[in-house]
Amino acid sequence: MLEYQTTLKSRCSLSGIGVHGGKPVSIHFSPADADTGVVFQRIDDAGTGRVIRALVSEVGQTDLCTALGDARGEHVATVEHLMAALLAVGIDNVSIEIDGSEVPVLDGSAEGFVDAFEQAGIATLPVKRRYIRVVKPVRIDNGSSWAEFRPYDGTRFEVEIDFDTPAIGRQALSVDLSAESFRQEVARARTFGFIKDVERLWAAGYALGSSLENSVVIGEDHKVINMEGLRYPDEFVRHKMLDAVGDLALAGARFIGCFRSYRGGHRLNAAALRHLLTDRSAYEIVETTRREQGRRAEMVAVNAPVYAPWMI
Numbered sequence: 601m602l603e604y605q606t607t608l609k610s611r612c613s614l615s616g617i618g619v620h621g622g623k624p625v626s627i628h629f630s631p632a633d634a635d636t637g638v639v640f641q642r643i644d645d646a647g648t649g650r651v652i653r654a655l656v657s658e659v660g661q662t663d664l665c666t667a668l669g670d671a672r673g674e675h676v677a678t679v680e681h682l683m684a685a686l687l688a689v690g691i692d693n694v695s696i697e698i699d700g701s702e703v704p705v706l707d708g709s710a711e712g713f714v715d716a717f718e719q720a721g722i723a724t725l726p727v728k729r730r731y732i733r734v735v736k737p738v739r740i741d742n743g744s745s746w747a748e749f750r751p752y753d754g755t756r757f758e759v760e761i762d763f764d765t766p767a768i769g770r771q772a773l774s775v776d777l778s779a780e781s782f783r784q785e786v787a788r789a790r791t792f793g794f795i796k797d798v799e800r801l802w803a804a805g806y807a808l809g810s811s812l813e814n815s816v817v818i819g820e821d822h823k824v825i826n827m828e829g830l831r832y833p834d835e836f837v838r839h840k841m842l843d844a845v846g847d848l849a850l851a852g853a854r855f856i857g858c859f860r861s862y863r864g865g866h867r868l869n870a871a872a873l874r875h876l877l878t879d880r881s882a883y884e885i886v887e888t889t890r891r892e893q894g895r896r897a898e899m900v901a902v903n904a905p906v907y908a909p910w911m912i
Contacts, residue, residue, distance in 0.1 A: 601729075601731065601856070601888055602690060602888075603728065603729065603887075603888040604725060604726065604727065604728060604729055605634045605635070605692040605693060605724075605725045605727050605729045606690055606691055606722050606723060606729075607633075607634075607636075607691065607692065607694060607722070607723050607725060608630065608632075608694055608721065608722065608723065609631065609722060609723045610631070610721060611629065611720070612628075612716045612717070612719065612720040613626060613627065613628045613629070613716075614626070614706065614712060614713070614716055616705060617705065617809040618678060618700065618701070618704065618705060618808075618809050619678060619702070619708070619791065619809045619814060620665060620677065620702060620806045620807060620808060620809065620810075621677075621701065621702045621808055623700055623702070624700070625698060625700035625704050626700075626704075627682075627696060627697070627698045627699075627703060628696070628698075629694050629695075629717070629720070630694065630696075630697070631694070631695075631723065632693040632694050633725070634727035635693070635727065636693040637653060637654065637692070637693060637852060638683070638693070638696065638849075639651045639653055639654065639695055639696065640653075640654065640668065640696045640697075641696065641698070642676065642699075642700075642701070643699050644698075644699040646674070647674060648674055650674055652668050652669045652674070652675070653668075654668060654683060654849070654850055655668075655850055656850040656851065656874055656877070658850075659850060661677065662865075662866040662867040662870055663806075663867075664801075664807075664866075665677055665678040665679075665866065666678070666679055666680045666683075666843075666846070666847055666866045666869075666870065667679070675701060676698060676701060676702070676703065677701060677702040677703070678702050678703045678705065679703055680842075680843050680846030680847055680866065681703070681705075681706075681709065681710040681713060681842065681843075681846055682703050682710070682846070683845075683847070683849035683850060684710050684782070684787075684842050684846035685710040685713035685714045685717060685787070685846075686717070686849060687777075687845055687846070687849035688710075688714070688777060688778075688779055688782035688783070688845060689714055689722065689779050690722060690779060691722060692725075692729060693725070705791070705809060705810075706814065707790065707814055708813075708815050708816070709787060709788050709790045709791075709842070710782075710786070710787045710788075710842055711783075711787045711788045714782075714787050728887045728888070729853075730853055730885050730886065730887045730902065731853055731854050731856050731885070731886050732851055732854070732855040732856070732857075732876075732877075732884075732885060733856040733883060733886045733901075734749045734750065734751050734752070734856065734857030734858075734876070735751055735881075735883055736882050737749065737750045737751070737882075738872070738876045738879055738882045740868070740871050740872045740875050742871070744863060745861075745862060745863040745864055745865075746861065746862050746863075746864075746868075747859070747862075747868050747869065747872035748859075748860050748861075748872065749855070749857050749859055749860075749876050749882070750858045751857055751858070752856070752857045753856070754856065755776070755855060755856060756774065756776050756777065756857075756858040757773075757777060757841050757844055757858075757859050757860075758774040758859070758861075759772070759773055759840050759841040759860075759861050760772040760773075760861070760862045760863070761836060761837050761862075761864075762863055765794075766822050767818045767822045767823060767824060768836045771836055772837060773841055777845065782845070785838065786838050786845065787842070788831050789831065789832060789835045789836075789838035789839035789841075789842050790814070790815060790816050790839060791814070791815050791816070792816035792818065792835070792836055792839060793810065793815055793816075794817070794818045795817055795818065795825070796820060798810075812827075816835060816836075816839075840864070840865075844861060844864065847866055847870060848869060850873065851873055853885075855883075857883075859872070884901045885901065885902055886900060886901050886902060887900065887902050
């Protein structure tokens, strides 16, 4: 657990298309001061200059992606892959300018964001990082799906999915999150969909930018139609974990605990996070401290409001 907050060392940019809107978009990442958090600003003609904070309180739409802001007005959609990369590589504060309403999908994974941030470099700031430590189990159920937070000495994700197709079936994955484990086990997993759903999604205004270059597609015969096949044998559950990491990055601070889900998705992830943060007895705000020279840093509770300043 890092003791101090971080930001980027230098500005970096990426360009691509939105997987749902299908429109070209460029996104620019700049260093930010401590306690800024992750903030978005639309710089296109439709933008008003309003800052949209990357917090679960700003989450609007959760159908097929996570969107921040008002879906009928100024918003930024499909933030989950970007947010997962920021959380995993350890960036707390960044100012993001975007000239459209949707984060570029790149190759459908988080790898491009991870590469950009590592090339830009990470700078340490002279302000302590605070964490949300889960102190008791919190669970939410939705039919056969469920998600829960449990106390754990670290940050762990345990995700299980179950799809009624032999191409996926039932898959489970558990990862103790770190920059290395995310890059090796999660970052390259791509978003996926079914060819049978394409016309329905197009009619609803989704997946207009989806292609075999940025999505794993399952055909009518229940086989992956991408010529190169899968990047991991269980790429589907790895991508679901990537989404969960990104959705929980909207807590406003990193959490110490274990997140578990079964047949989850963006909506359930957001609901579970809200459920945790509204139960003040379920967590505490902590930071690292070194009581003696050379002694290993310990996590101690701090006298903080229910939400840390960057969570407002």
